[in-house]
Amino acid sequence: MKEVVISGNEAIAYGAIYAGCRFFAGYPITPSTDLAEKMSYLLPLNGGVFIQMEDELGSISAIIGASLAGKKAMTATSGPGFSLMQEGLGFASYSEIPIVVADIERVGPSTGIPTYPSQGDVMQTRWGTHGSHPVIVFYPSSVYESYKLTVEAFNYSEKYRTPVILLSDEVIGHMREKVRLVEDLPVIERLKPNVSKEEYLPFDSRYDVPPIANFGEGYRFHITGLTHDETGFPTSDPEKAETLIERLHRKIYKNMDDIGKFEAFYTEDAEYLIISYGATARGAKDAVIELRRKGIKVGLFRPITIWPSLELPLREIADGKKVFVFEMNLGQYVLEVERILKRDVVFFGKENGELITPEEMESCIQKSL
Amino acid sequence: MYTEISLENLRENKLPHIWCAGCGNGIVLGAILRAIERSKIDKDKIVFVSGIGCAGRSSGYVNFNTLHTLHGRPLAFATGIKLANPDLHVIVATGDGDLAAIGGNHFIHTAKRNIDMTVIVFNNFTYGMTGGQVSPTTPDKAYTTTTPFGEIEEPMDISYLAVASGATYVARETIASPFVLEKYILNGIMHKGFSLIEAVSSCVTEFGRRNKLEDPAIYIKWLKDKSIPYSKTNALSVKDGIVVGEFINVEKEEFTEKYYEMVKKVRNEERD
Ligand SMILES: Cc1ncc(C[n+]2csc(CCOP(=O)(O)OP(=O)(O)O)c2C)c(N)n1
Ligand code: SF4
Numbered sequence: 275m276k277e278v279v280i281s282g283n284e285a286i287a288y289g290a291i292y293a294g295c296r297f298f299a300g301y302p303i304t305p306s307t308d309l310a311e312k313m314s315y316l317l318p319l320n321g322g323v324f325i326q327m328e329d330e331l332g333s334i335s336a337i338i339g340a341s342l343a344g345k346k347a348m349t350a351t352s353g354p355g356f357s358l359m360q361e362g363l364g365f366a367s368y369s370e371i372p373i374v375v376a377d378i379e380r381v382g383p384s385t386g387i388p389t390y391p392s393q394g395d396v397m398q399t400r401w402g403t404h405g406s407h408p409v410i411v412f413y414p415s416s417v418y419e420s421y422k423l424t425v426e427a428f429n430y431s432e433k434y435r436t437p438v439i440l441l442s443d444e445v446i447g448h449m450r451e452k453v454r455l456v457e458d459l460p461v462i463e464r465l466k467p468n469v470s471k472e473e474y475l476p477f478d479s480r481y482d483v484p485p486i487a488n489f490g491e492g493y494r495f496h497i498t499g500l501t502h503d504e505t506g507f508p509t510s511d512p513e514k515a516e517t518l519i520e521r522l523h524r525k526i527y528k529n530m531d532d533i534g535k536f537e538a539f540y541t542e543d544a545e546y547l548i549i550s551y552g553a554t555a556r557g558a559k560d561a562v563i564e565l566r567r568k569g570i571k572v573g574l575f576r577p578i579t580i581w582p583s584l585e586l587p588l589r590e591i592a593d594g595k596k597v598f599v600f601e602m603n604l605g606q607y608v609l610e611v612e613r614i615l616k617r618d619v620v621f622f623g624k625e626n627g628e629l630i631t632p633e634e635m636e637s638c639i640q641k642s643l
Numbered sequence: 644m645y646t647e648i649s650l651e652n653l654r655e656n657k658l659p660h661i662w663c664a665g666c667g668n669g670i671v672l673g674a675i676l677r678a679i680e681r682s683k684i685d686k687d688k689i690v691f692v693s694g695i696g697c698a699g700r701s702s703g704y705v706n707f708n709t710l711h712t713l714h715g716r717p718l719a720f721a722t723g724i725k726l727a728n729p730d731l732h733v734i735v736a737t738g739d740g741d742l743a744a745i746g747g748n749h750f751i752h753t754a755k756r757n758i759d760m761t762v763i764v765f766n767n768f769t770y771g772m773t774g775g776q777v778s779p780t781t782p783d784k785a786y787t788t789t790t791p792f793g794e795i796e797e798p799m800d801i802s803y804l805a806v807a808s809g810a811t812y813v814a815r816e817t818i819a820s821p822f823v824l825e826k827y828i829l830n831g832i833m834h835k836g837f838s839l840i841e842a843v844s845s846c847v848t849e850f851g852r853r854n855k856l857e858d859p860a861i862y863i864k865w866l867k868d869k870s871i872p873y874s875k876t877n878a879l880s881v882k883d884g885i886v887v888g889e890f891i892n893v894e895k896e897e898f899t900e901k902y903y904e905m906v907k908k909v910r911n912e913e914r915d
């Protein structure tokens with residue numbers, strides 16, 4: 275167990291190596307670049323491949339190819355680059371290729387403020403592609419969690435044959451903390467077929483998550499981004515299209531007990547509930563402690579799984595409480611909270627490159643007492 | 644030497660193909676399949692990657708590991724495959740729009756890296772799949788659905804660009820000479836490094852219909868008449884003609900090998 279002082283982005287790199295990632299393709303963009311730089315060093319030393327591609331479209335395409343050839347693969351980017359990756363993300367979701375994408379947010383819209391934090395990609399991670407497919411998105415709130423969630427991101431991508439997005443922000447990405455790089459976390463490998471070549475169906479609908487062969491292992495199969503049937507070949511049959519899209523949803527939503535992660539901090543006796551994630555949630559914790567000291571019963575619900583939404587736990591924990599949502603954007607996750615709770619909540623957000631301070635949160639809550 | 648197309652290499656249950664009667668794509672695909680047969684490489688180790696477009700549909704018909712990617716991105720997917728598993732032989736089928744327009748950046752950079760793969764570009768001077776719009780290779784003054792008054796941009800020469808970008812094997816031939824095309828593709832497959840074979844093909848339905856070339860035989864004759872052997876021109880690109888031949892065939896360090904050698908070296912050093 276190594277004890278080190280590293281940044282959140284470096285922790286993602288160490289987590290990736292630990293999880294068995296042996297392929298990284300990326301294009302530099304602040305504030306994700308140091309993650310790529312770390313991988314360019316760690317991968318060759320671990321027998322893996324790092325390649326700086328010509329752009330983000332190429333980066334995500336290359337990692338999909340690498341995954342099909344049998345390597346655990348990832349890329350890292352920030353807002354504008356993430357937008358360019360949407361096309362590839364849709365492909366990987368639909369053709370069920372395990373990959374991990376780290377999006378270290380910066381201020382937007384457009385090129386925004388590259389070196390300042392934001393949480394403006396929350397909706398982009400969910401709805402950035404066209405069509406209807408689920409996504410898994412994790413959001414760490416510390417350097418250690420960046421490490422651990424990266425390992426889990428790879429595990430979930432392999433287990434559910436799907437892209438997993440690791441959403442982080444400039445603050446979490448660049449802050450340094452002393453962490454123990456725990457080395458007894460489980461590592462999951464993709465399920466491989468054990469049927470004959472003739473019997474193999476890359477999209478076998480008898481499974482929620484069909485086993486996937488690697489290219490070169492003798493199973494000659496077809497992968498396409500077009501709507502496909504169980505064999506992997508294009509079809510425009512509405513029934514087959516439905517079977518596929520239903521299974522894609524089923525394999526994720528049926529397993530929310532496994533996928534849904536959150537932290538509940540002082541929520542049991544709380545009358546007021548803050549909902550906040552990532553860097554913002556760190557300030558929210560301070561606000562909770564400070565307000566509790568003043569005798570105000572506040573708790574914090576911190577989604578770690580940002581998508582799919584934590585509908586059940588959120589409903590349970592928010593029950594009977596006045597809810598406040600704080601995020602570094604002008605209202606994204608709050609829309610989901612309102613949808614789930616079916617009532618108004620108090621929202622405070624900014625996207626000017628500044629963190630929301632605990633004092634701002636306290637006064638927001640005190641104002642509505 | 645004449646090679647049969649081995650039915651084993653075709654997915655017969657996926658036929659008939661979607662290509663129009665008289666389309667040149669079948670001739671190009673035939674040449675690719677014969678070249679693969681002659682190369683004697685292990686079929687399980689072939690990954691046949693394609694982009695989007697009529698040419699891109701070819702991956703569905705061939706019996707290898709096949710990957711039908713996104714418009715413009717086949718070379719980037721192929722890069723990931725080759726680098727992740729250098730034992731695989733990567734063959735890419737792409738269109739002129741796919742490779743040179745939306746995928747132009749990947750094209751330049753994949754050639755620059757000299758990564759081992761064989762790219763066959765089905766150049767039919769147009770976007771066939773979307774109904775005959777202008778492409779980077781559309782000849783001067785030609786009519787397309789988006790150049791109703793005739794093309795005014797200079798056409799791009801794909802082979803020229805490949806050579807300039809660092810490809811180490813580049814050849815061009817039209818579907819009027821399918822066996823020469825086959826030979827070039829075979830050379831490309833056997834070549835270690837980035838090889839590009841420009842297969843000048845026909846699109847009777849979309850390009851042909853608008854440019855007095857709707858008859859497949861007349862189209863092929865037109866391509867033949869416009870062909871000029873490289874040995875006669877000494878210029879890779881000429882106005883109003885199609886220079887055909889082998890343009891470059893050189894040995895240069897290949898990217899994947901170089902990469903894995905570096906890995907070996909740094910891992911040994913780290914142990915010392
Ligand atoms: C991102 C994206 N943009 C546009 C399209 C639409 N599209 C499909 S095929 C095609 C053109 C293909 O032309 P070419 O590569 O020359 O191939 P051909 O059909 O002529 O063989 C276009 C623009 C797409 N599928 N994806
Ligand atoms: S549209 Fe053109 S390129 Fe496409 S199949 Fe028809 S003839 Fe061939």
